[in-house]
Amino acid sequence: MATSIERAVGAADPMVPAPYVVERFIRETQDTFSLELEPFDPSAELRFLPGQFNMLYVFGVGEVPISISGDAAEPKKLVHTTREVGVVTRAMRGLKPGHTIGVRGPFGTSWPMEAAKGHDVVLVAGGIGLAPLRPALYWILRNRDDYGKVVLLYGTRSPEDILYSKELAKWRSQFDLEVYITVDRATSEWRGNVGVVTKLVGRAPFDPADTVAMVCGPEIMMRFAVEELARRGVPTSDIYVSMERNMKCGIGLCGHCQLRGEFVCKDGPVYRFDAIEPLFMEREL
Amino acid sequence: MAKTLKIGDRVVVDRERLNDLLSSIRAMGYEIHGPTVGDGAIILGRIDSDADLPIGWRDRQDAGTYRLERREDEAVFGYAVGPHSWKRLLFPPHRTLWQAEREGARFHLLPMREDTPRCALFGVRPCEMAAIRVQDRVLMGGPYRDPDYARRREACLIVVVDCHEPGGACFCASLGTGPTEAGEGWDLALTEVLQGHHRFVVRIGSVRGLEAVREVPWRDATPADLDAAAKQTERAVRRMGRKMDPVGAKEVLYDSASDPHWEEIAQRCLVCGNCTMVCPTCFCVNVRDATSLDGSRAERERVWDSCFSLEYSYIHGGSVRFSPYARYRHWMTHKLASWQDQFGSLGCVGCGRCIVWCPVGIDITEEMETFRANVGRKKEAAR
Structure with a gap:
């Protein structure tokens, strides 16, 4: 009285992870690291757009959504940067080259790389929020002529917490990219900005009437960043934010990521701010 | 039986023949699930014969309270919904998504055998049929489908039974989801008629439903049968415990x-x-x-x-x-x-x-x- 099916492994079921090999483990800061992954199946490649995320599974431990932080032009090399905040990400820190990790994705909406063409671009990152923005930066640098002035505003806790510091140093020395970094707590050697990243918005060189802003960080930081951008005259319809919610499936079926009618995993995580402004302002929605 | 049955027909099956309908469904290869009495409530269980159904029971339901009582008649479906819903069968509380095996630092996924039971859902209330249609949209209507739900849904046969004994907390009438079945997705829809000879008016909704009824002694529904069924529905609407205005x-x-x-x-x-x-x-x-x-x-x-x-x-x-x-x-x-x-x-x-x-x-x-x-x-x- 039952029909049986032999399920081929991973056969087009979006809930079944594909095995990837850890190629490199990169310690970024004291509590962040990056993983470079390659698929078991050499013909497979994971084409993604800047801003999208994957579900990463550690054997026997669990699965978490992590944004993709590598270069979309190199889909064979999958890069994720994460902070150790829970059981799964702590287990991820213990992974070494040659270890297997499960990958499902890519999921979600992307940064508005098309809509930003021909305009100035301001990237505002808070802490680990720089990771989901890095693919956007790679994209812009590969297609530099498509965009106007490009500014990266990045705020983090202390000079030791600066993510991708070598790359940032390189980008700072480029003439086609403005990089501003600020820290909450300075050390004696720090000669840069001190204070919240939103303060940088006021003095960054861009044309507010002709700018697309991409903001990623803690919700409270994004709220103030949007306020500052709006104060400078950037319409909220030109501001994009990336939302974070609990996610168990990535495909809009588990319910966990709901923000009123939004399934942040598939309708987001990147939203045009004016589309979710009322939801953003309501507490505990 | 000279007349051939077709989808959309309404026929009458006598109460004494209900078991024949169950046998016919079982002969089609379905395991029948339906309401039973258990743990002091109407819960879903396996139905092997009509004796497994809660004959002569009714429920008293209100906010925060539920009690089973004997009825004064031998109604087979004289109660409203219990704590179980059909999602237990179509969308089970536990499902293994995959299994994997470790080999040193690596792991690989294991092939899995998945069974999709061929279930007949017998005694689905119109509100529950509406809920199945809602879950169909959620789990099969988007860009990503739940493959297990889709298989179970496809494999199941649904027999809806209209409500003649709504509960104190019911408000389907105000939402247009009951007490009589007015939507799609079912194979057979029964209305239990208690007045006069105890019988069921059966609507045929699909080829599978047709197949199930064909082997059961039936007769054409007369205007009197349909009228009796309609009157019962009207009574159920009037006796519904609650209402909700969905507008706005x-x-x-x-x-x-x-x-x-x-x-x-x-x-x-x-x-x-x-x-x-x-x-x-x-x-x-x-x-x-x-x-x-x-x-x-x-x-x-x-x-x-x-x-x-x-x-x-x-x-x-x-x-x-x-x-x-x-x-x-x-x-x-x-x-x-x-x-x-x-x-x-x-x-x-x-x-x-x-x-x-x-x-x-x-x-x-x-x-x-x-x-x-x-x-x-x-x-x-x-x-």
């Missing part, structure tokens, strides 16, 4: 996001999640990882979840919906408002389970009216 529910609830009344509900709500477990449309799930003791095998299981738990909305740093008021607000707003944005219908079918099985008897119809009145007052004051 979305706007009212969106406008009520900051209403202090949510806090008042939270004073009563135990955030136990019972409402989500008994709700026939709630579809939220969690995943669980398990490993064998020696760590060589791992598997991932999907389990029903509830938006009332703190873990549900947890992201590093804390739960998004930490306050109980926010969790109740999310659930109720989802059922009656945001569900419409997501899936084009209400997420509520008026079955009343959340009212009955709430340990403190929170009543979604009453709360809806309070929010509606508050929004009305606010608009009045703004004038």
Whole structure:
């Protein structure tokens, strides 16, 4: 009285992870690291757009959504940067080259790389929020002529917490990219900005009437960043934010990521701010 | 029987022949599930003959209370819905998603055999049929489908039975989801007629339904049969315990996001999640990882979840919906408002389970009216 099916492994079921090999483990800061992954199946490649995320599974431990932080032009090399905040990400820190990790994705909406063409671009990152923005930066640098002035505003806790510091140093020395970094707590050697990243918005060189802003960080930081951008005259319809919610499936079926009618995993995580402004302002929605 | 049956026909099967219908369905290869008496309630179980059905029972349902009682007649379907809903069969509480095996630093996924039972859902109430249609849209209507649900749905045969004994918490009539079946997706729809000779008016909804009835002694339904069935439905509508006005529910609830009344509900709500477990449309799930003791095998299981738990909305740093008021607000707003944005219908079918099985008897119809009145007052004051 039952029909049986032999399920081929991973056969087009979006809930079944594909095995990837850890190629490199990169310690970024004291509590962040990056993983470079390659698929078991050499013909497979994971084409993604800047801003999208994957579900990463550690054997026997669990699965978490992590944004993709590598270069979309190199889909064979999958890069994720994460902070150790829970059981799964702590287990991820213990992974070494040659270890297997499960990958499902890519999921979600992307940064508005098309809509930003021909305009100035301001990237505002808070802490680990720089990771989901890095693919956007790679994209812009590969297609530099498509965009106007490009500014990266990045705020983090202390000079030791600066993510991708070598790359940032390189980008700072480029003439086609403005990089501003600020820290909450300075050390004696720090000669840069001190204070919240939103303060940088006021003095960054861009044309507010002709700018697309991409903001990623803690919700409270994004709220103030949007306020500052709006104060400078950037319409909220030109501001994009990336939302974070609990996610168990990535495909809009588990319910966990709901923000009123939004399934942040598939309708987001990147939203045009004016589309979710009322939801953003309501507490505990 | 000279006349050949076709889809859309209405025939009469006598009560004495109900077992023949069950046998015919079983002969088609289905395992029959339906209402049974168990644990002091009407719960779903396996039906081998009509004797397994709750003959001569009725239920008394109201906010926070449920009792079974004997009836004075031998009605086979003289009760409303119990705590179980059919999602137990179509969308089981536990499902293994995959299994994997470790080899040194690597692991690989194991091939899996999945069984899709051929179930006949016998005695589905119209509100429950409406709930199945809602879950169809949720689990099969989007860009990603739940493959297990789709297989189970395809493999099942559905026999709807109209309600003639609505419960005190029922409000399907006001939502247009009952007490008589008016939608699609079923194979047979029965109306139990108690007046006169105890019989069932049977509507044929599909080829499978046709096949099931063909081998059962039946006769054409007369105008008198149909009239008796219709009268019973009218009576059921009149005796329905509650009502809810769905018009403008979305706007009212969106406008009520900051209403202090949510806090008042939270004073009563135990955030136990019972409402989500008994709700026939709630579809939220969690995943669980398990490993064998020696760590060589791992598997991932999907389990029903509830938006009332703190873990549900947890992201590093804390739960998004930490306050109980926010969790109740999310659930109720989802059922009656945001569900419409997501899936084009209400997420509520008026079955009343959340009212009955709430340990403190929170009543979604009453709360809806309070929010509606508050929004009305606010608009009045703004004038």
